[in-house]
Amino acid sequence: MKPKFPILKNFKIFGIISILLCATGLVALLALPFGQNFFNLSIDFAGGTEMEFNMRQTVTQEIQSEVGALFRETTGVDASVTSSGDRNEQVLIRSASIDSETRAKVIEAMKEKYALTDDDLYGSDDVSASVGSDLQRAAFLSAAIAIVLMLIYISFRFEPTSGLAAICCLVHDLLIMLTIYVWLQIPLDTGFIAAALTILGYSINASIIVFDRIRENLRAARKEPFEEVAERSVWQTMGRTINTTLTTLFTIGMIFILGVPSLKQFTLPLIVGILAGAWSSIFLSASLWAFFRKKLRRKKV
CATH class of the missing domain: 3.30.70.100 (Alpha-Beta Plaits)
Incomplete structure (x- = not known):
């Protein structure tokens, strides 16, 4: 399939957009240990x-x-x-x-x-405040453990460069979710843990599809640069990523439209996380894979 526009060559543009979207969530997350809270913490976390x-x-x-x-x-x-x-x-x-x-x-x-x-x-x-602090630690610990286990699995299943690229995409998706929590001041409660782990599983699945196609194309490629292999792989999986994202959004979107306020507060971050997962799997995953692969090869040389 002939690409309509080069994704890997425009990686800097897509990367800048992602950084801008993630910035608020990252700043808010780093500010927590210093006593600055930009989130609307519910009593589940704040006490x-x-x-x-x-x-x-x-x-x-x-x-x-x-x-x-x-x-x-x-x-x-x-x-x-x-x-x-x-x-x-x-x-x-x-x-x-x-x-x-x-x-x-x-x-x-x-x-x-x-x-x-x-x-x-x-x-x-x-x-109590102690219970709220315990829940905060549990939330970050559960996400960290999930990310580490995924890194180990993908590194063995594919290669370390795929693992690094996948983890960067996962962190990207979570930070965009946190940005939405800050911008809209959605109450950050125990539902966030469920939403975050759901997005981690959904996003990693989308990225794995891309990496699996890259691996298949690398086997058939002879002297073709791996950047071109990655580019072709993204376009070959583009339809699958878009269709899966849309069908998932239709279901969750109806829950958001027809659900009670508590469900809306849960489904809105999910919708944003799913869109972020589609963005990262299409515009970031293969580009990051090619970037890490090039860096690692330079070190070996």
Whole structure:
């Protein structure tokens, strides 16, 4: 198949675009150890108390201020108050950890002021900071272990250059997911772990298809430069990558459109991760493979 435009020759352009997309996620990730948080960490990771009420009316800025003042008056603690739900009729209160007795006082105060019932209390949870830190470590550890195991597998199944290229693509996809979490301030909760591991598995599968075709073409190639082999391999797998991505997006897209808010917060990063995986497998994987292969050959010479 004759390529319509050279992908490997334009690697710098695609690489710059990827770096710009990954930059926010990388900066936010590196800032965490220094006490700077750009994510909207849920209590799963940050620790604290979270309460959600159905106000049965649109939650305006005025209502948010009233609820914040009521919470501070009842507990003596400042809280972050935001609206939630499809119609913005729920109010979400997040604060430092408070005990169960104080939470009960807040619930009674909300019932009295806004004529709420027990059914209007959607949630009242408290997570200690130590538990939140443990979950953060578990999230990064699970992703790191998955990446290392994939690197080992691909290095044995194909070659070390394929493993390095695949891992770069995986990190790229995860950083773009994190960028979306920062830009849209999507709550970073335990669902992120499931979304990240799902994207890791999906993205590595797309990259393996490209590397498998490269290996097949290398066997048949005689004196053809490996850059040309990689270029041809990308175009030969292009249709498969696009079709798989579209069919997956159709399913997840319907869940995003028709699902409840909690599902939308889970599926939106998945959609972004799938698109990032398609981008990296088409425009980055073969180019990185050729780049690492050239570097390693120079070292041997």
